[in-house]
Amino acid sequence: MDGDLNEDERLRTMAETFDREQYELVEKARNGDAASFGELVRLHRSRMLGWASRVVRDRATAEDIVQDALVQTLRKIGRLEQPDKFLPWLRTLVRNQALMSLRSGWSRNETPDRFEEGDSPTWSSPAGWHEAVDDPQAEAIGRLVAEDLRMLLSRLSPRDRAIAESHLLGGLSVREVAAQRNMTDGAVYTAVSRTRKKLEEARYEDEIERYAAARRISGRPAARLCERARPYALSGAYDTMAAMMTMTAAAAGRRNVSLTDVMGATGHAFRIQVAPDLGVSGPYAYDWADSLRLGWRGLGYDASVFGGAERRLRRPDELVTAMDALLASLERGVPAVAWNVSNTEFGLIEGFDDGKRAWIVTDTSAAGKTLPYAKLGRLHDDAEWFAAVPTGRLSIDRAAHWIELFERTARHMRGDDHTGTRTPVSYAIAGTAAYRLWIDAFDRQAAADALGAAYNAAFTYEARKHAATYLLAMAADGFLADVCPAALPAVAHAQKLYAKVAALWGNVSGLFPLPFGADPSAPGPADRAARLLERACAAEAEAVGALQEAAWLLARRRTDGRNGFSYNHFQKNQKRL
Known part of the structure; x- marks a missing residue:
């Protein structure tokens, strides 16, 4: 209600300041001027989307509602008697359309292949x-x-x-x-x-x-293949985003960047998230776009990112906008990281052929395969849309990156993403809560998905090995000793703990080996796995506390105590873990 009252007040203010130019646009649109109607749409479409989103709470459905409301506007604007009341009138049309959508129970994007008697499809064009x-x-x-x-x-x-x-x-x-x-x-x-x-x-x-x-x-090039990309160099990695980023960095000229560097820079080495069913989708249930940006920034690159986890490609212009950046990168010889180019994992767009209207793509299931331009992000009906390329080089503030990385790791273990909301992906369970879910499932002998147990264990084991290696290199690097020698003991302590966590996850992975896994609900293996994960969870909580201490010491050293960090703040968050 408060939102509606605030919106009513904004509408009254806008109505009072409804300028002469807009008044004339409405007048012309009422009399059949198509250009004026188009200009009104351009001016107020984002506002219409906001009105619809407040009712339906879903971006895709709101887009559909706005389209339908525009049809109603087109048909009825000639009957609007007072042009200066255009905005309240428009809002009423949008809200009514949104309420009708809620009553119908499903949107045009959910149109089934067959309908029951009395249903009607809600996607239809301006019938009428x-x-x-x-x-x-x-x-x-x-x-x-x-x-x-x-x-x-x-x-x-x-x-x-x-x-x-x-x-x-x-x-x-x-x-x-x-x-x-x-x-x-x-x-x-x-x-x-x-x-x-x-x-x-x-x-x-x-x-x-x-x-x-x-x-x-x-006169742009008609075809190009990134010869420097080596698609199978890291084909054994479970974290396919990190693997593809590593190959992209090498193609961009950073051949000294290792998979461990990327796992650390993105934070993937320190992550654990699961799906409620403990299935194979859990390891990828995080904010792809945010994680990739953090990683590229830590490696010294800016990035252009399109889409993300749980995002769908809705309009052709979104794809064409992305193509500008993707093709420009491929022309430079730098491939793009993308989701679902052949299977439901991250892969590389390593070339293009305008004549065939196709990308050349590679992932863990295919090499050098062609994918139609129009199918990027739309390989199947429920495909998630994601593609990204590194762009300009950035100067790296390594200390600032480590502070951000360690603080994010602590928030992740608490189950908070970088914005403080509970989960970055709607179904994800992260951090210590993910550990608790696994332990509870093993205690109840309820982890029935053998492949899910095997894949999650292998994925996390790989990540923690990289975490230990990343921190070992950091402790051995003279830069940290020069910048903040006081943080070295905390980093070294965290490194030993992550090595311990990796060994424990390795034991769990041994209980449920890939490719076929073993029965995770069998009493013996389930009980053994639960006890191993209890020890891993305790060790990881202590390790994250050490990373928070290192972040606090680094921040204090960088800003001489004027950074907003406090030791009480550090102790409070350590207790939450």
Whole structure:
């Protein structure tokens, strides 16, 4: 309610300052001027998205609501009597559309292949324009959109095109189309759902065709392969993001960067997160974009990042924007790290071929495979969208990076991500809570997923080995001794503890070996694993406390006590672990 009151107050303020230019835009839009309507959309679309998001709490659904609300605006703006009341009127349309979406229970992106009697698909285009032929605005803009839609529909089979034209352009209900064509409602719904998917593909393909044509005209290279990328150099690593970043760094000229360097810089060496079912998805349940940025910054690079964990590619322009950065990097000989280029792991985009409209990709399952441009981030319906490239070089403040890394590690073990929220990915369970989940499952002999147990154990064992090696190198590096010799004992203590944790996880991994694993619910192995993890959890909590101490000492030395850190703050957070 407070949010609505604040928004009402903002609307009143905006209405009072509704300038003459916007007033004239509304007037022209009411009289059928397409350019004015487009300018109003540009000015207020983000505000409409905010209004919708407050109701539905989901970005993708909010986008759909805004699209539907724009259709309503298009049809009804001619009836708006007071142009200076445009914003409150627009907000009402958006809120009503959002409330209708909540009542319907599902969004257009959840359209099933078949529908029950009485359902109706919520994704449809501006059906109903045929009812508004007297509305000059609808006639002006609707004609243009309808022509674009007809061009897309021309790619369909005659039967699907006829159904889509009746429903989308003719405005007939599904039941009316079914009666007209002597079909069942379910068959019409299936055809409409199939059409939606085909039109979605056509949108991406058309956008990419225009983009590729522009590249050709501008004289950009038509194909390139990053010869310096060595896709199988680290093929045995379980942490595929870190492996791909290491190969990318080598291709960018940093051949002295090891997998341990990347595991440490990203914080992956110190992470543990699980899915509630303790399955194989747990190790990747973190904020990919944030982790990668931290890692590249620690290695001395800025980065361009697109998408992230639990993000979906929604619009063709998002892909084309990313392509600019990805292709520019590939032209320099530097590959891109991307998710799900062939399987559900991180891989490399190591080349491109404009003639084939395809990326050349490699991951743990395939080498030198082609992936259509339009399928990046869209390899299957539920694909998550993520791609990233290092860009400019940065000067490295190693002490500042270590402080951030150690503090993040402590927050992670408490179950807090870098923003202080509980989990960076909606289903992730992190830190000591992840340990407790494993221990409880083994005690109850309830860890039924043999592959999940084996994969998580191998993944964490690998990470902790890198943690111990990373800290050993840090303690041996003369830089830390020069910057803050007082922090050396804390780092050395943490290193010994992480070596102990790695050995304990190695024992757990030995109980449930890959590739097939063993029964994690068997009484003997389950009890043994629980006791090993209790010891690992205690040792890791102590290690993280030592890292926090090192971070505090480094920060105090850097700023001479004026940095906001305090020993009481350090002790308080150490107790929480």
